[in-house]
Amino acid sequence: MSWSDHAIWWHVYPLGFLGAERVALPPHESPRHRLPVLAGWLDHLTRLGCNGLALGPVFAAETHGYDTVDHFRIDPRLGTEDDLTELIGRAADRGVRVLLDGVFNHVGRSFGPFADVRRAGAASPYADWFVPEGDDFRTFEGHRHLVALNHANPAVADYVVSVLEYWLERGVAGWRLDAAYAVPRSFWRAVTDRVRARYPQAWFSGEVIHGDYAAYVTEGGLDSVTQYELWKAIWSSLNDTNPHELAWALKRHNAMLDTFVPQTFVGNHDVTRIASRLRDPRHLPHALTVLFTVGGIPSVYAGDERAMRGVKEEREGGDDAIRPAFPADPAGLGSEQLAVERLHQTLVGLRRRHPWLVRAQTHLHTLNNAVLTYTLTGPEGGAVAVGLNFGAAPAAAAVPAGPWSHAAGEGDVDPGSGAVSLPAFGRLVATAPRLS
Template identity: 80%
Template sequence: MSWSDHAIWWHVYPLGFLGAERAALPADEPPRHRLPALADWLDHLIGLGCNGLALGPVFASETHGYDTVDHFRIDPRLGTEDDLTELVERAAARGVRVLLDGVFHHVGRSFGPFADVARRGADSPYADWFISEGDDFRTFEGHHRLVALNHACPAVADHVTAVLGHWLDRGVAGWRLDAAYAVPRPFWRTVTDRVRARFPEAWFSGEVIHGDYAAHVTEGGLDSVTQYELWKAIWSSLNDTNPHELAWALKRHNALLGTFAPQTFVGNHDVTRIASRLREPRHLAHALTVLFTVGGTPSVYAGDERAWRGVKEEREGGDDAVRPAFPATPSGLGAEGLPVQRLHQSLIGVRRRNAWLVRAQTDLHTVGQAVLSYTLTDPDTGSAVAVALNYGAEPATAALPKAPWTHAAGDAVVPSGAGSVSLPPLGWSVATAARTP
């Protein structure tokens, strides 16, 4: 197993988390040294059972971080390169790896090379970095402020390769590649092959919302992609009391696991928080159970472990509710949401004790009107994890293979050696067996 097979990420959007200004600081203002404050959250991250800190954008940008203007400079609203280096070193001292978020499909209009092209046109040495379309340049999904890079230009590949290596040299463990689905896969292969020649243990996860997930790994050279199909199936199947939807998604998830371990999640900085998405609050336990038992590399979006709420809206500023400022230290969280935090700790504990789950296939047993049960088995040792979920408001029974089950989590206990479990209304159960017959 590589280190990434043991990774469980705590995902932070720094500009929001640290209460940064909404827009770039004036050039004559000193940096705000906010990044080191994240080190005060390492105990919280570790206490959850996570061992990775996945950072949202930290590079100089115009506003929200995804309109980068300098990939080699930390956003002054967050601090300096020394501040990031200090955070990475303090995290490493606690056994925590740091993941950076790189935006390489597009840039902000203040990005130096684009500003030069806008000023000098074809006379700019960066003219080939961008693609003209009519009176303007190609953009990201029609957003005027986000100018798309020309990924057929070798100099762009050189630039991205240099950026990735620069920060890997400073101790980060890998990269989330924003909008990876919109970048040609051969471009990623060129860049990742070159970077891996220097940093063979670096981990690359691409943001892929739709399309051929596996091809971004096999053709693009990525290690993982975001599993949006499973994310949608988890909350949608619970809201519709339709376990068949999740069962279908789990079968497709199995197919991916034959190639790679997808990055799994029930929340991130781009979507409505899971506590707001679910119509039935008690379904939160079901969603988390799926996240931490099925194959993949799980991540927890900061605040979800306390059942924070927030709805993403399709408008300017529509992400604000899911990207709020946090208190200065974990003590500022108070007691609200502590039961959900303990639930995370319990389920992550199951995951930690069964690290083989990262690539485990899901075997379905009961897929009923409001019931889903499945098991995962380690092919090397025969150890197994059994999950049973009652979506509905009536008691239910779920079938499971007979095994020497031991209760691990949930409000229902699978009798050792039994072939089923009785679930209370909206009940759930996780059981483990050291070896199945």
């Protein structure tokens, strides 16, 4: 197993989490040293059972961080390079790796090379870094302030390689590649091959919302991609009391696991929080149970471990509710929803005891209009069984017979027969050293 097979990420959007200003600081103002605050959350992260800190954008940007203007400079709203390297060091002392968010499909309009093109036009040495379109330049999905890079230009690849290597040299473990689906896979392959030659342990996960997920690994050279299909199926199947949707997604997930290990999640900085997405709060344990038992590299979006709520809206400022400021340290969270945090700890602990789950495929057993059961087996015979009752009535189900021991949930399993009983909205996680 590589180190990434043991990774469970705690995902933070720093500009929001740390209460940064909405727009870039004026050039004459001193940096705000906010990044060191995150060091005070490392114990919280490790108490959850996580061992990775996945940071959203930290580079100099115009507003929300995805409009980068300098990939070699920490956004002054967050601090300085020294602040980041100190955080990386303090994380490493606790066995925690740090992942950075790289935006290489597009840049902000104040990005140095683009600003030079606007001044000098075709005479600029960066003229072919961008693609003319009408009276302007190609943009990302119609957002004028996000100017797309020309990925056919080898100089752009050279630039991206230099950025990735610069921060890997300073101790980061890998990269989330923003909007990876909008970049040609051949570009990613060329870049990652070059970087791996110097940093073979670096891990690259691409943001891929739709399309051929596996191709970004086999053709693009990435290690993983975001598993949006499973994310959608989890909350949608629970809201509709439709286990068949989740069962279909798990079959698709198995096919992905034949090729790579997806990055799994039930929340991130771009989507409505899971506690708000689910219509019935009794379904939250079901969603978390799926996340932490199926194959994949899981991440927890900061605040979801306390069932924080927030709805994403398609408007300017529509991400604010899902990217709030947090208190200066975990004590500021108080005691609200501690049961949800303990549930995370229980399920992460189970996963730590069965590290083979990272690549395990699900085997479906009971599937009807309200109930789904599945098992996962390890290479040396260990097994995990999961039963989920989506509905409001008690239900019976089954898994293969085996020496099952109850690990989590309200349900029961009979080891001799494999018969499973689940109360209304109940769930079961059981473990066994082997199956009969």
